[in-house]
Amino acid sequence: MDRLTIIKVGGKVVEDSQSLDALLNQFTRISGQKILVHGGGRTATEIAGKLGIPTEMVDGRRITGESMLDVVTMVYGGLVNKKIVAQLQARGCNALGLTGADLNLISAKKRPVKDIDYGFVGDINDVNSRELRIIINENVVPVIAPLTHDCKGRLLNTNADTIAAELASELAAYFNVYLFYCFENKGVLRNPDDENSIIFELDAPMFQQYKQEGIIHSGMIPKLDNGFRAKRNGVKEVLITNPENVATGKGTRII
């Protein structure tokens, strides 16, 4: 099977033009088939603010009302996605920007209201990779925005880490998939004040223990949950690292 690298980058990296440049230079160097999954939350918050739409977050997740859905559709699917596509094309990388609605790639259902009404947030039902695999085999590089659809004409806001994990899991049947979660640190840190205190290998019992000890907490927990699920689903390697180490393979490896 061919190697396929899936890189997920957070908003912080893609929304600053300097760090985006550095990321795209690294990304272009990766040999073989590849996919970029991106966020864009900071720009969404900024544009929403300018439009007079308040941003409300619960546990790091955006409450997505009707007008916020329009904002994330514009910002994730349009502004952030198409800028990345144009800049990859400038580097000779034949990028194709996608949401989960395009090619019916990722269908989802609106999250049921329990304690909190997240609004138009989607929990993934299914990944359809048929057309995606055809274009990947034509050396096209998909660039994926964190939006899905409900098959009834509605776009839904969906977490980019989850999209990357589900896509990696689906594609593991066809490729040797390497999944990289890129964020600001070199890996999962034992001590948040020491950026060299990287946990190089992480297995499920260690993850439980670090959670209990409070060493791994807040936003890192769902990210790692996604990573462990992808690993269980046959993804060859899951690495948490920063954009600079995408090429070296240094960081926290899920085992």
Add this chain to the structure above:
Amino acid sequence: MDRLTIIKVGGKVVEDSQSLDALLNQFTRISGQKILVHGGGRTATEIAGKLGIPTEMVDGRRITGESMLDVVTMVYGGLVNKKIVAQLQARGCNALGLTGADLNLISAKKRPVKDIDYGFVGDINDVNSRELRIIINENVVPVIAPLTHDCKGRLLNTNADTIAAELASELAAYFNVYLFYCFENKGVLRNPDDENSIIFELDAPMFQQYKQEGIIHSGMIPKLDNGFRAKRNGVKEVLITNPENVATGKGTRII
């Protein structure tokens, strides 16, 4: 050669949810391969206004400064395009939203400044249909936003009528292309106050004469220039009509 229908619809049609519904119902019924090219100017003007960015038009063309480029990227490439894609998916039509940067589909150069500085407006250099044809042959339906790129990382705002004509011309070598320009009237009218005064057939000398007599004027002139160019480039049929007549083939036929 297979039949390929290219429908270009203006902003007025796609920005109103009722007329968009009607259009997509008609569009879904077209048999064979198809492409939808859309505008979105009214929404761009509205969002720009809310963001405090003034809209300036010269001869119906938008002056596109840096911040207006962000707006059209968001609105054309994101909001309008992805809503259409999601609603086509709901109708069982496997849509794929594209700009000219995606798949390196349409490259352009920034319009040189003469009397007027249009800003980041692109004049088309080249259409690359290789990957587009592969996906069309997989029964995917491209939905194309009026944006191109300069191959140097910059998106450019490009007229949707021109995009439709250039795409139709390029694809005429591979398909029997039928190009429909849809707008609010049933065709080009002899008398603007009588919507039944349709000019059913229009050839180049008639076009010259109607222009001289002032019967055809303003925005209709560049639209028809695009239509005549497409026809000269081997497009099988070019029709100016409204969305309701996409299926019947009634309207103004360029001969």
